[in-house]
Amino acid sequence: MSIETTETLQATPALRVEGVTKSFDKLRALDAVSFEVPRRCVVGIVGPNGAGKTTLFSIVAGFLIADSGKIEILGEGTPGHPGILGRVSILPQDALFDRNQSILNQLVLIRMLRGASRRQARDDVAEALARVGLSDYLERSAVVLSHGMTKRLGIAQAFLGDPELIILDEPTAGLDPRNAARIRQVIRDLSVESTVVVSSHNLTELQDLCDHVVILDRGVVKATGTMEEIMRSGLRRIDLGFDEDLSADQTATLLSLPAVGSIEARGSGRYELSIDGLGDEPVAAVLRTLLELKAMPKSLRDGSSLEEIFLSLTGDSEE
Amino acid sequence: MNWTHVRLIATSSIPQTLRSGTGVVYAVFTLIFGLHSANLIVRQVETLGATRFTGWVETALNFLLASVTLQGKTTELPELEKFGGLDNIHAWAEYLLREQPALLSAVFILQALLVPLFVSSGAFNQLAGDLQHGAVRYQLLSTSRSSLFFGRFLGMAVFTAALIVALTSVLVLFVGSQLDLYEWGDLIAWGVHCTFALICISLPYVAFCSWISAVVNSPFSALIFTGLIIPAQPFLAIGAMNAWEPLGKLIYLMPWGVQFWLFHPDPAKVVFAALGCLAYTALFLFLGLYFFRKRDL
Numbered sequence: 001m002s003i004e005t006t007e008t009l010q011a012t013p014a015l016r017v018e019g020v021t022k023s024f025d026k027l028r029a030l031d032a033v034s035f036e037v038p039r040r041c042v043v044g045i046v047g048p049n050g051a052g053k054t055t056l057f058s059i060v061a062g063f064l065i066a067d068s069g070k071i072e073i074l075g076e077g078t079p080g081h082p083g084i085l086g087r088v089s090i091l092p093q094d095a096l097f098d099r100n101q102s103i104l105n106q107l108v109l110i111r112m113l114r115g116a117s118r119r120q121a122r123d124d125v126a127e128a129l130a131r132v133g134l135s136d137y138l139e140r141s142a143v144v145l146s147h148g149m150t151k152r153l154g155i156a157q158a159f160l161g162d163p164e165l166i167i168l169d170e171p172t173a174g175l176d177p178r179n180a181a182r183i184r185q186v187i188r189d190l191s192v193e194s195t196v197v198v199s200s201h202n203l204t205e206l207q208d209l210c211d212h213v214v215i216l217d218r219g220v221v222k223a224t225g226t227m228e229e230i231m232r233s234g235l236r237r238i239d240l241g242f243d244e245d246l247s248a249d250q251t252a253t254l255l256s257l258p259a260v261g262s263i264e265a266r267g268s269g270r271y272e273l274s275i276d277g278l279g280d281e282p283v284a285a286v287l288r289t290l291l292e293l294k295a296m297p298k299s300l301r302d303g304s305s306l307e308e309i310f311l312s313l314t315g316d317s318e319e
Numbered sequence: 320m321n322w323t324h325v326r327l328i329a330t331s332s333i334p335q336t337l338r339s340g341t342g343v344v345y346a347v348f349t350l351i352f353g354l355h356s357a358n359l360i361v362r363q364v365e366t367l368g369a370t371r372f373t374g375w376v377e378t379a380l381n382f383l384l385a386s387v388t389l390q391g392k393t394t395e396l397p398e399l400e401k402f403g404g405l406d407n408i409h410a411w412a413e414y415l416l417r418e419q420p421a422l423l424s425a426v427f428i429l430q431a432l433l434v435p436l437f438v439s440s441g442a443f444n445q446l447a448g449d450l451q452h453g454a455v456r457y458q459l460l461s462t463s464r465s466s467l468f469f470g471r472f473l474g475m476a477v478f479t480a481a482l483i484v485a486l487t488s489v490l491v492l493f494v495g496s497q498l499d500l501y502e503w504g505d506l507i508a509w510g511v512h513c514t515f516a517l518i519c520i521s522l523p524y525v526a527f528c529s530w531i532s533a534v535v536n537s538p539f540s541a542l543i544f545t546g547l548i549i550p551a552q553p554f555l556a557i558g559a560m561n562a563w564e565p566l567g568k569l570i571y572l573m574p575w576g577v578q579f580w581l582f583h584p585d586p587a588k589v590v591f592a593a594l595g596c597l598a599y600t601a602l603f604l605f606l607g608l609y610f611f612r613k614r615d616l
Contacts, residue, residue, distance in 0.1 A: 058615075061456070061459065061460055062459060062460070062464075063456055063459065063615065063616040064615045064616070065613070065614075065615060080463060080464065082321075082463065084460075085321075085460070085461060085462060085463065086460075086461050088460045089460055089461075090456070090460055092453060092456040092457070094453060095452070095453030095454065095456040095457060096452040096453055096454055097454060097457070098335060098449070098452075098454050100335060100338035100339040100340075101331075101334070101335055101338060105331065105334075106457070109327060109328075109331045109458070110457060110458060110461055112327055113324055113327060113328075113458060113461035113462045114461045154457075157457055
């Protein structure tokens with residue numbers, strides 16, 4: 001399934017990926033991947049393990065060189081183009097900071113490479129570390145940081161200098177809930193002025209955070225578009241559980257509702273309803289009808305999630 | 320390439336090298352072995368006497384210079400009646416031992432042999448460690464691969480030059496204070512020349528290490544490569560020449576066949592050798608940068 005995105009993409013996207021292919025020996029990690037990322041929004045890259053997300057990010061960042069295809073960043077040029085240096089940042093996956101230098105020195109160098117004076121760089125680094133709760137570690141070596149703190153440090157460096165395009169490879173992986181929430185808020189704040197491309201296995205988080213989404217599976221783009229387009233593309237389902245099975249009349253009444261496409265009995269009072277429409281209203285209509293029929297569900301699960309769509313698109317992929 | 324970035328990366332890489340321990344080992348190794356070798360020579364002068372020592376050094380120098388300039392098969396050189404048949408080599412050795420402070424010449428020629436080994440032990444990890452751990456990834460969207468490569472090279476070259484200046488300064492002071500054979504003015508003038516020569520010699524080897532370090536993902540592999548190739552290359556070339564004379568030209572794969580001309584009495588040859596070292600430096604940097612820009616990180 002492939003959904004072409006035509007809406008809301010601006011004339012000069014923050015990132016344009018065209019037919020990018022990359023192989024490692026016989027393994028094709030990316031196969032003619034194409035999509036565009038509009039400016040000033042949060043874009044989620046979703047895919048199972050081995051889908052090619054990190055490879056894609058590495059190519060965009062210029063760490064890896066694509067076998068074929070084209071990447072245009074900020075309308076300027078390919079990765080490594082002088083016009084984009086300092087305007088793009090990345091939180092790479094599994095990259096370590098130098099254990100032999102203080103955090104301050106490393107981040108000051110990165111900020112100075114992005115064009116700041118030493119004094120400005122020190123101020124910016126202090127502010128960035130404060131945003132991720134690492135102010136106390138300014139003069140320490142990265143060796144003393146836990147995995148989660150190292151992740152936050154990586155995120156802090158990605159924020160330095162307010163880059164126009166920020167690429168975050170699993171930014172909340174390994175973070176406790178409080179810090180994950182803090183990082184999500186920072187990403188939201190940043191998206192006012194910057195474009196943030198983020199990958200995560202936490203699909204609920206991405207659904208909440210992202211304006212656009214690209215679903216990648218085994219190196220192929222399965223779907224791309226705004227979150228609303230993607231959500232609309234999937235068949236919405238809700239699971240209902242009752243103490244006993246519904247009667248034929250009750251089932252027929254539910255089927256007569258415009259929002260209900262089909263009803264499948266799953267046994268032991270459980271039913272799966274396909275729902276046409278977004279938002280709460282279709283589900284509310286079903287519940288009102290059930291109330292009138294005196295059939296109160298004991299459980300309800302709304303399957304209209306990014307996860308459902310993701311699983312339907314990548315169902316047979318290995319996790 | 321952005322020269323501001325090159326300068327920033329170079330200046331930050333020097334303390335990074337020192338804190339990593341590699342730089343400390345490099346400095347200690349260079350200074351301890353450099354001074355120890357000088358001490359051995361001074362002790363020989365005290366044991367043998369200046370005249371006998373000079374004669375011994377003259378033979379060694381003749382053999383070394385004739386070998387590295389491919390004047391004949393090493394198996395035949397000792398039969399050339401102390402190289403009497405090699406007038407140019409004889410005059411060269413005479414210059415080093417009679418016109419310049421002989422002891423300092425002996426010490427500095429020895430350093431010219433050792434500096435490439437010191438460099439291979441200290442400059443191997445310019446990029447390899449950061450490539451292995453991914454630390455360069457944090458800098459690569461803020462600067463270009465060229466700036467990163469040249470910045471690391473420049474930092475290591477400056478660090479090496481500072482080490483050489485420290486070493487030669489101590490050597491001149493050591494020789495001048497231990498033996499009352501030479502005027503301080505002569506020692507200092509020859510010391511300055513030899514410091515320049517040793518810095519010229521170090522540059523291509525630092526560049527060679529930059530190249531290896533940029534294409535190998537492990538500091539240990541980089542150390543093995545540089546530590547084996549740099550010292551083994553002249554022995555292989557000279558050994559190959561004994562088997563088939565044209566193979567001796569293999570010595571020019573690295574600066575070994577050029578670097579000793581920096582101690583030649585003819586200023587034109589010194590300039591030629593300095594330019595040769597710079598050419599090797601440029602070649603190794605070009606190769607290193609070429610592969611660094613093409614590779615996946």
